Amino acid sequence: WVWSQFQRLLSAGESAFVMTLVGVIIGINAALISIVTKWLSDIKMGYCADGWWLNQQFCCWEVDSDEEFCSSWHPWSTVTAARWLLYVIFAGVFAFVAAHLVRTMAKYAAGSGISEIKCILAGFVMQGFLSFSTLVIKSITLPLVIASGLSVGKEGPSVHVACCIGTVVANWFQKFSRSQGKMREVITAASAAGVAVAFGSPIGGVLFSIEEMNHIFRIKTMWRSFVCALVATFTLSVMNPFRTGKLVLFQVTYSRSWHFFEIIFWVILGIFGGLYGAFVVKLNMQAAAFRRKHLANHGVAEAVVLAVLTAMVGYFNRFLRIDMTEMMSILFRECEGGGDYNNLCQQSVQWSMVNSLLLATIIRMGFLVISYGSKVPAGIFVPSMAIGASFGRMVGIIVKAIYLTNQQSGIFSSCDPDLPCITPGTYALLGAAAALSGVMRITVTVVVIMFELTGALTYILPTMIVILVTKAVGDFIGTRGIAEETIRFN
Amino acid sequence: WVWSQFQRLLSAGESAFVMTLVGVIIGINAALISIVTKWLSDIKMGYCADGWWLNQQFCCWEVDSDEEFCSSWHPWSTVTAARWLLYVIFAGVFAFVAAHLVRTMAKYAAGSGISEIKCILAGFVMQGFLSFSTLVIKSITLPLVIASGLSVGKEGPSVHVACCIGTVVANWFQKFSRSQGKMREVITAASAAGVAVAFGSPIGGVLFSIEEMNHIFRIKTMWRSFVCALVATFTLSVMNPFRTGKLVLFQVTYSRSWHFFEIIFWVILGIFGGLYGAFVVKLNMQAAAFRRKHLANHGVAEAVVLAVLTAMVGYFNRFLRIDMTEMMSILFRECEGGGDYNNLCQQSVQWSMVNSLLLATIIRMGFLVISYGSKVPAGIFVPSMAIGASFGRMVGIIVKAIYLTNQQSGIFSSCDPDLPCITPGTYALLGAAAALSGVMRITVTVVVIMFELTGALTYILPTMIVILVTKAVGDFIGTRGIAEETIRFN
Structure with missing residues (x-):
């Protein structure tokens, strides 16, 4: 009896050990990818005199405020046009290197990988898709792609990388390498950890592995x-790649709560999310068909052209110029207490702001449709959220303008006249949720x-209300999530 | 084709309609239960001169601060001893009425009901368990039991009531009343809504229905x-039973983050949670065996005796005297900014505080073991959390005392000497999580x-770390959750 108990414990211990090991490696890998991405993004703008390996943040570590001039950080040139040219050239070079590496060394590293992992979990066998070489190449090319400024995200590829780590590690243990079922469990757990480290959201990762990965x-x-998600997030938190001690990407505190009449506008955001999802999935499939027909052998050139175009056009919109996560953290914020980036909150320029946001929404949507699916690692989570956030903030500013001109009107009667009634930042948050839910068809x-x-x-x-509407609209139109559509397409 | 589409839409619409209707009724019912509970709890202490139907909060609505004297609210007597006696008598009367109603009108309304619902979802048929009469009697007796001060919670019964509502409503529709499978879906959804309204936690409800209710x-x-959870929570929020506009039971804001060395103490809390779960489940099963053997026909007397005893003993501990949710919201708080109830944060009385908290932990555990399973509606969620919170706060105060006497020691080197390093409130929070996870064996x-x-x-x-340890300890000891043990016992 003692022996059987011991065996039971050993077996349970082995599973726990493998899960922990997988989690630790995923955490370390994610931290390294973050550090390299930040460095590559900054090198497009300039370099650090104290050491080329420092990014702007660490180079200027001792300079307290953003206002102060940081003497160690040198922009590449003092002329704006030259700076812009270098920015575009770097984007092209990054995209070229990434696409070339993918093309020559690991074809499976292209795309987001989530649809293929869904197939593997459903029982298909895809030799080499979760191999060590895919892992290495995807980990190297992902920072290059993000830094090139293409309208793609790192979350999907991060899940793929995590699943590669899971498979590679589990193959070292006989218990797992012999059993397809156990292997699938490891892959599911690794996908949870992948989402967890990409968003800093461990519970979100667990739910993702429930809702999206399995039926x-x-x-x-x-x-x-x-x-697995806990260990990976904890490792990332110990590594602390940004030295801020924070995992939360864009922490916001809203000092005011919502009003019941705002439900009308939430429904609008929900409808937008549903339509956005259907639209992007449909157009992206057409783009994929076009790509297969005409661009099958021009993957590298395609990626470079896209990166250069994105960099050129994006430079002229104040919301496309900056990083997607940075943009979202600006858009989510309340106006009070330092949320006034680039006069975002000034009433005098509200219509020009609405204009900028609408342009940002449409242009980014266009680039996302043609970029997602090109032959480089590319995710759709963060771009979707960014598009939803810019649309939502636009709606928020419009609602605020309506309120300010009709303060006495009936539907605004529950507002306290002494306080700001509408918080446009919350609309950005809800818009981001709607777009993400619309394109992936995930809810909880x-x-x-x-x-x-x-x-x-x-x-x-x-x-929850916004996502309810999004789901209803999506069901009504009858499109599936982008991952499922991609599976059918292939 | 048009006709088949229309039929499809109608069928989808019917399901959605039933879910919405169930959600709305659950929300309304929960709001009514909350209002009655509050009123009954207050009537033990005194009455409102402006109208007997007002509870203390509404009676004193216009009095701003807690310090000011509220002239409309009259305590029953000015003598402390008489007040105490009336308090105990009221507790006894409430328990008697509740137990008598359950005994004569709906036997199934006793207990928490979660284990039976798990059986029903697994395919067993229990005639009358989810009937209209159970629903009515449980809704009426639940406020009485909570107000009587018994060491039991309203969350388990609230799930049972929600499932009754789901069954009753779904039986009006042929589509559901004919199909066992569809009925089970409704019951699952209703259980999610039950947790959602009990805690004001819609996503928690959805996860509960995943993790606890189904395998x-x-x-x-x-x-x-x-x-279903969304609609129920939204309805509750519209009803707004406490006129605070808040669903969140104990909102806390911690101004400081944690340190890595605190992981040692989290592990202690996790071990406590695991041991607590095993201990309570085991003793409660013994109490249930004793009850079945000796008290089978004395259910009413048992409940009255328990209520009177609880009221008599509880009066002499400063943490048992007040309501469980109120106690938790006090224990969770940071000391800075008004968290100093009854000198809880004063260093001079820290050891007497530790003493009080330890006593509160042990006494409440004793009462919980003998009360859970008596013949009145009784849940185990909130008492477990309250026990965990008082134990956690005790650990927190001890850790703080250790820190204050050994500030220079190695493990505290990561503390900033100018700031408070240990926040005892966070230990209370983690302790509550550990105890809840230990007794129910649910994690996410x-x-x-x-x-x-x-x-x-x-x-x-x-x-997550605390719950990981709790789960590991629980698995090592090998006990099941209390719901499963109750199933096996019956």
Whole structure:
């Protein structure tokens, strides 16, 4: 009896050990990818005199405020036009290197990888898709692609990389390498950890592995995902790649709660999310068909052209110029207390702001449709959220303008006249949730991720309402999520 | 084709309509239960001269501060001893009425009901368990039991009531009343809504219905749970029973984050949670065996004796005297900014505070073991959390005392000497999570519920670590959750 107990413990211990090991490696890998991405993004603008390996943040570590001049950081040139040219050239070079590496060394590293992983979990066998070479190449090319400024995100590829790590590590252990079922469990857990480290959202990762990855789910698998996501997030937090001690990407605190009449505008955002999802999925499939027909052998050139175009056009819009996550953290903020980037909150320029945001929404959508699916690692999570956020903020500013001109009107009667009634930042948050839910067709996961990303506790109910509408619109139109559509296309 | 589309839409519409209707009724019912509970709890202490139907809060609505004297609210007597006696008598009367109603009108209304619902979802048929009479009697007796001060919670019964509502409503529709499978889906969704309204935690409800209620789960059911929980929470929020506009039970904001060395103490809390769970489940099963043997026909007398005893003993501990949710919201708070209830934060009385908290932990545990399972509606969620919170706060105060006497020691080197390093409130939060997870053996749900209850975003990782340890300890000891043990016992 003692022996059988010991064996049982050993077997349980082995599983726990493998999950922990996978989690630790995923965490370390994610931290390294973050550091390299930041450095590559900054090198487009200039270099650090104290050491070429420092990014702008670390180079200027001792300079306190953003206002002060940082003497160690040198822009490449003092002429604006030259700076812009170098920016575009760097974008092209990064895209070229990434596409070339993918083309020559690991074809499977292209795209987001989530649809293929869904196939593998459903029982298909794809030799080499979760191999060590895919892992290495995708980890190297992902920072290059993000830094090149292409309208793609790092979350999908991050899940793929995590699943590669899971497979590679589990293959070292006989218990896992012999059993397809156990291997699938490891892959599911690793996908949870991948989302967890990409968003800093461990519970969101667990739910993602439930909602998106499997159609039928066992409680035991959930527990494995929990452990793996926890370990990976904790490792990332110990590594602390940004030295801020924070995992939360864009923490916001809303000092005011919502009003019931705002439900009308949430419905609008929800409808936008549903339409956005259907539209992007449809156009992206057409782009994929076009790509297969005409660009099959020009993957590298395609990526370079896209990167150069994105860099050239994006430079002229104040919201496309900056990084997507940075843009979102600006758009989510309340106006009070330092949220006034580039006069975003000034009433005098509200219509020009609406204009900028609408342009940003449309242009980014266009680039996303043609970029997602090109032959480089490319995710669709963050770009979708960015598009939703710019649209939502636009709606928020319009609603605020309507309120300010009709303060006495009936529907605004629940507003306290002494306080700001409408918070445009919350509309950006809800818009981001709607777009993400619309394109991936996931629901509970989106609520948890948005909530872990921002900590906006009072906005859980509004987020759920928006996602309810998005899901209803999506079901009515009848499109599937982009991952499923990609599976059917292939 | 048009006709088949129309039929499809109608069928989808019918399901959505039923889910919405169930959600609305659950929300309304929960709001009514809350209002009655508050009124009954207050009537033990005194009455309102402006109208007997007002509770203390509404009676004193116009009095701003807690310090000011509220002239409309009259305590029953000016003599302390008489007040205490009336308090105990009221407790006894409430318990008697509740137990008598349950005994004569609906036997199934006793207990928490969660274990039976798990059986029903697994395919057993229990005639009358989810009937209209159970619904009515449980809704009436639940406020009485809570107001009587018994060491039991309203969350388990609230799930049972929600499932009754789901069954009763769904039986009006042929589509559901004919199909066992569809009925189970409605019950699952209703259980999600029950947790959602009890805690004000919609996503926690959805996860509860995944993790606790089913062993294998379909994504479509999750979506139904989502809708039902959303509608119920929204209805509750519109009803706004406490006129505070808040659903969050104990919102806390921690101004400081955690340190890595605190992981040692989290492990202690996790071990406590695991041991607590095993201990309570084991003793409660013994109490149930004793009850079945000796008290089978004395259910009413038993409940009255328990209520009177609880009221008599509880009066002499400063943490047992007040309401459980009130106690938790006090224990979770940071000391800075008004968290100093009854000198809780004063260093001079820290050891007497530790003493009080330890006593509160042990006494409440004793009462919980003998009260849970008596013949009145009784849940185990909130008492477990309260026990965990008092134990956690005790650990927190001890850790703080250790820190203050050994500030120079190695493990505290990461503390900033100018700031308070240890926040005892966070230990209370983690202790509550550990105890809840230990007794119910649920994991992800607990993280989400704690998080939706308090909004403590930075403490997700610590909560996950604590629950990991709790789960490991529980698995090592080998006990099941209390719901499963109750099933086996019956």
